[in-house]
Amino acid sequence: MLHERLIDALGADAVKTAPEDLAVYSFDAYTAGRPPAAVVLPRTTHEVSAVVRIARDCGEPIVPRGAGTGLCGGAVPVAGGLVISFARMNRVLEFDPVRRRARVQPGLVNLDLSTHVAPSGLFYAPDPSSQKVSTIGGNIATNAGGPHCLSYGTTINHVLGLEVVDERGEVFYTTIDDAGYDLTAALVGSEGTLGIVTSAWVRLMRAPEAVRVWLATFPDVDAASDAVSAIIAAGMVPTALEMMDRVAAQAVEAAFHAGYPTDCGAVLLIETAGYDDDMDACESELARIVRERGALSWRAARSQAERDALWAGRKGAAGAMGRISPNYYLQDVCVRRSTLPKALHAVEQIAHTYGLTVANVFHAGDGNLHPMLCYDRRDARAVQAVIESGNEILRAAIELGGTVSGEHGIGFEKRDAMTAVYSTADLAAMARVRDVFDPARALNPEKIFPSGASCPEVKAPSA
Amino acid sequence: MTIEELAATLGEAQRERTPLTIVGGNTLRGMGRPGAPDARVLSTRALAEVIEDAPADLTIAVQGGMSLRALAQRLGAHGTQIPFDAPFAGEATVGGTLAAGWLGPRRHLYGRPRDFVIGSTIALADGSIARAGGMVVKNVSGYDMSRLYVGSFGTLGVLARVNLKTIAAPERTRLFTMRLPEYTRTRAIAALATMRIVPAAVLWVEGFKQQIDGEDGAEGRLLAFVECSDAMLERATRELRSALGRAGVPETRVVDAGAREAFERVLDAYVANVGERSITYRIGGFPDEAEATALEALALAQRFELRSDTLLDAMNGDVILRVSDLDARALGAKIEMFDDALHDLRPQAIVVAGEHPSRALLQVWGAPPDALARMRALKERFDPHGILNPGRFVGGL
Numbered sequence: 001m002l003h004e005r006l007i008d009a010l011g012a013d014a015v016k017t018a019p020e021d022l023a024v025y026s027f028d029a030y031t032a033g034r035p036p037a038a039v040v041l042p043r044t045t046h047e048v049s050a051v052v053r054i055a056r057d058c059g060e061p062i063v064p065r066g067a068g069t070g071l072c073g074g075a076v077p078v079a080g081g082l083v084i085s086f087a088r089m090n091r092v093l094e095f096d097p098v099r100r101r102a103r104v105q106p107g108l109v110n111l112d113l114s115t116h117v118a119p120s121g122l123f124y125a126p127d128p129s130s131q132k133v134s135t136i137g138g139n140i141a142t143n144a145g146g147p148h149c150l151s152y153g154t155t156i157n158h159v160l161g162l163e164v165v166d167e168r169g170e171v172f173y174t175t176i177d178d179a180g181y182d183l184t185a186a187l188v189g190s191e192g193t194l195g196i197v198t199s200a201w202v203r204l205m206r207a208p209e210a211v212r213v214w215l216a217t218f219p220d221v222d223a224a225s226d227a228v229s230a231i232i233a234a235g236m237v238p239t240a241l242e243m244m245d246r247v248a249a250q251a252v253e254a255a256f257h258a259g260y261p262t263d264c265g266a267v268l269l270i271e272t273a274g275y276d277d278d279m280d281a282c283e284s285e286l287a288r289i290v291r292e293r294g295a296l297s298w299r300a301a302r303s304q305a306e307r308d309a310l311w312a313g314r315k316g317a318a319g320a321m322g323r324i325s326p327n328y329y330l331q332d333v334c335v336r337r338s339t340l341p342k343a344l345h346a347v348e349q350i351a352h353t354y355g356l357t358v359a360n361v362f363h364a365g366d367g368n369l370h371p372m373l374c375y376d377r378r379d380a381r382a383v384q385a386v387i388e389s390g391n392e393i394l395r396a397a398i399e400l401g402g403t404v405s406g407e408h409g410i411g412f413e414k415r416d417a418m419t420a421v422y423s424t425a426d427l428a429a430m431a432r433v434r435d436v437f438d439p440a441r442a443l444n445p446e447k448i449f450p451s452g453a454s455c456p457e458v459k460a461p462s463a
Numbered sequence: 464m465t466i467e468e469l470a471a472t473l474g475e476a477q478r479e480r481t482p483l484t485i486v487g488g489n490t491l492r493g494m495g496r497p498g499a500p501d502a503r504v505l506s507t508r509a510l511a512e513v514i515e516d517a518p519a520d521l522t523i524a525v526q527g528g529m530s531l532r533a534l535a536q537r538l539g540a541h542g543t544q545i546p547f548d549a550p551f552a553g554e555a556t557v558g559g560t561l562a563a564g565w566l567g568p569r570r571h572l573y574g575r576p577r578d579f580v581i582g583s584t585i586a587l588a589d590g591s592i593a594r595a596g597g598m599v600v601k602n603v604s605g606y607d608m609s610r611l612y613v614g615s616f617g618t619l620g621v622l623a624r625v626n627l628k629t630i631a632a633p634e635r636t637r638l639f640t641m642r643l644p645e646y647t648r649t650r651a652i653a654a655l656a657t658m659r660i661v662p663a664a665v666l667w668v669e670g671f672k673q674q675i676d677g678e679d680g681a682e683g684r685l686l687a688f689v690e691c692s693d694a695m696l697e698r699a700t701r702e703l704r705s706a707l708g709r710a711g712v713p714e715t716r717v718v719d720a721g722a723r724e725a726f727e728r729v730l731d732a733y734v735a736n737v738g739e740r741s742i743t744y745r746i747g748g749f750p751d752e753a754e755a756t757a758l759e760a761l762a763l764a765q766r767f768e769l770r771s772d773t774l775l776d777a778m779n780g781d782v783i784l785r786v787s788d789l790d791a792r793a794l795g796a797k798i799e800m801f802d803d804a805l806h807d808l809r810p811q812a813i814v815v816a817g818e819h820p821s822r823a824l825l826q827v828w829g830a831p832p833d834a835l836a837r838m839r840a841l842k843e844r845f846d847p848h849g850i851l852n853p854g855r856f857v858g859g860l
């Protein structure tokens with residue numbers, strides 16, 4: 001019944017029902033859930049509406065899916081239902097270089113947008129490390145960040161308006177200039193639980209006139225994080241301020257030969273962009289601060305090629321982990337920037353206690369930690385150690401006044417950790433919004449909101 | 464007053480079904496429809512403390528009733544700022560400015576006020592207190608409730624505390640003013656709006672004599688504010704001058720001392736009334752259409768024999784149009800028809816200031832948004848008895 005109706009509406013080639021196909025859509029980059037009842041690949045907003053109506057009639061929940069690079073189980077059909085993949089809605093619909101905006105379909109790959117607009121001297125600023133694969137729709141749903149969000153802001157700062165299909169299949173529009181409530185702000189970061197984004201107006205930025213990239217090395221992570229705190233405290237906000245510890249740098253070098261030193265405890269990758277005339281002053285100020293904080297070395301990337309190589313290494317860091325460990329669990333927490341040294345210290349302690357190797361590659365300037373805990377999935381004790389230390393890292397971040405996700409989102413993974421940062425009243429306010437947009441809890445159920453369990457435990461990673 | 468007391472007041476008002484008009488500095492009293500006559504006024508001004516000042520994090524948490532000036536002074540001591548760009552900073556409150564969704568002229572460069580909000584505490588109609596976000600600069604933990612409250616005009620709850628991210632204050636601020644000779648306006652506006660070095664604000668002004676410095680030329684006057692480092696100031700000045708030269712504007716006056724104060728006077732002009740005989744509109748749009756908007760709106764005012772003062776924000780595309788007449792009666796005779804005609808031309812026009820009694824009859828919020836029904840449902844969930852600012856916001860929200 002469900003399958004026939006979907007095929008009627010979308011055509012057989014847009015509906016997947018074979019078990020081996022469904023299995024592929026039961027995963028994201030974090031975990032696996034149940035196979036969905038069906039996967040559909042609509043081409044138009046109209047088709048998305050039709051799918052939602054059919055799902056509603058058949059009592060099936062809906063899970064929107066971009067590229068499945070999410071790291072918190074957000075696109076995983078934990079309650080079964082219908083997966084809507086946006087793989088075929090991947091076009092730039094309009095591009096207005098004068099007004100510096102574009103309207104894009106949700107399945108458009110992040111990097112493809114910047115590539116599309118680059119000839120006009122423009123770029124799309126949010127740049128998650130997954131940008132070669134992850135989609136604008138997924139980025140919007142998770143309010144994705146990225147290295148350059150330090151000065152440009154996360155996805156929310158770059159979304160101008162949305163076309164959304166609601167839980168009944170009706171289409172509505174929002175813009176940030178609407179009179180009334182800023183529904184765009186509510187929808188961005190709502191992880192597919194308030195509506196299905198079928199197109200988005202996004203803001204584009206002019207490419208800066210000058211870009212410089214530097215590498216500073218430190219004897220250890222403590223000194224490097226101290227330097228990061230000092231840079232921020234000096235009121236400097238580089239376009240990117242990323243840290244890599246020795247373990248991570250070694251993995252990256254093994255995989256990419258990007259030019260990262262591997263003989264030091266930690267490396268800072270610093271980028272500033274802006275006007276030519278400001279660059280020298282910026283450089284001397286940054287160099288002064290890092291030296292004061294005990295930097296071992298400081299050097300500038302000399303060419304575009306060298307800069308590109310460093311960035312390719314940084315953005316490929318997670319992928320490079322395969323060089324040093326069969327599996328890794330990537331935690332995502334965000335702390336106040338002045339507490340970065342303490343937070344990293346806590347991570348190190350926790351990993352040490354559990355006998356785990358940890359690699360840190362993260363958005364240091366934002367205080368956004370990404371410890372990667374290395375393990376072997378076949379070793380049950382290691383899996384348990386990873387789960388426990390992941391939870392302890394969450395607790396440590398909360399104790400420092402931080403939060404349980406800086407950019408990856410809550411999804412299925414951290415839903416029960418929500419109660420560790422928010423009170424019942426805080427969550428009730430969010431639930432009021434959910435009640436309005438999705439009273440039946442048919443859109444991406446079992447995500448964000450706590451399951452009802454009282455203690456903030458994190459589910460086992462299994463990818 | 465404490466935040467708990469504020470919440471208790473709301474809870475009690477809801478139990479008694481007492482409508483409340485929420486007021487901060489009352490500087491934006493001309494926005495929206497007037498409050499219900501039987502409403503009790505609830506001021507947030509007693510909530511004016513800095514709760515947590517964290518300069519090393521580039522963040523600060525303040526209560527909603529703190530004035531923008533008090534906040535700016537506090538931040539100034541750390542060399543930081545938050546570019547709210549709202550009028551009458553001495554009285555305007557942080558909570559009120561955010562709740563009103565105020566948009567100022569530097570947002571193209573620094574971002575909107577909402578993008579500085581990293582967390583909030585809101586007092587809700589049922590007397591509960593809800594927090595969102597935190598003191599970290601990146602946070603994806605549930606819905607971004609704080610940004611939803613920004614621009615909700617006090618109709619979902621009262622912003623009792625906001626956590627804000629700050630940015631470094633510019634080393635230098637320089638103001639350039641110039642009279643525009645005939646046939647230079649279009650080119651001058653375009654030249655500045657597309658400069659490689661992005662000015663902090665470019666404003667074309669005609670009128671507003673009492674509020675804004677400078678004299679009008681044949682085509683009004685232009686003000687450009689440049690905010691940059693010491694190292695950049697020379698070049699910015701050179702490039703700005705040569706852009707203006709190419710546009711046919713020969714003379715530019717440069718002001719360094721007092722540039723900041725001049726900027727604040729421009730902001731004040733956005734809502735400056737001339738008693739009960741003026742209404743001020745804000746017409747949003749794209750920079751490339753703003754001049755046409757301004758000229759059409761001016762022509763319309765002329766057709767209605769209304770006096771007009773105009774301010775055009777060339778970087779963001781806003782047009783501020785103040786229409787006035789000899790007295791309240793003279794304005795009252797025309798304003799409704801003018802309002803209709805203006806909205807035929809630009810449906811998005813909203814009223815930002817005006818003491819005239821007819822204000823209640825105007826389309827003060829412009830065209831209703833597409834998602835109005837959903838907004839109403841949201842209002843219903845947050846304020847089921849409609850006690851918060853009843854009647855003031857869009858479509859009865």
Ligand SMILES: Cc1cc2nc3c(=O)[nH]c(=O)nc-3n(C[C@H](O)[C@H](O)[C@H](O)COP(=O)(O)OP(=O)(O)OC[C@H]3O[C@@H](n4cnc5c(N)ncnc54)[C@H](O)[C@@H]3O)c2cc1C
Pocket residue numbers: 028029063064065066067068069070071073074075086106127128129130133134135136137138139140141142143144145146147191192193195196197198318319407408411444
């Ligand atoms: C190697 C690697 C590096 C990463 N680096 C970063 C990083 O630097 N910064 C960062 O923020 N994240 C990062 N991520 C996480 C991930 O890439 C982001 O969360 C990304 O935004 C997910 O996009 P996606 O297209 O893969 O979405 P998916 O994983 O498919 O979905 C993510 C969520 O969005 C929802 N969704 C998808 N499309 C829509 C739609 N059209 N309408 C409504 N909801 C929708 C899904 O239901 C789900 O809840 C990284 C992941 C990997 C694997």
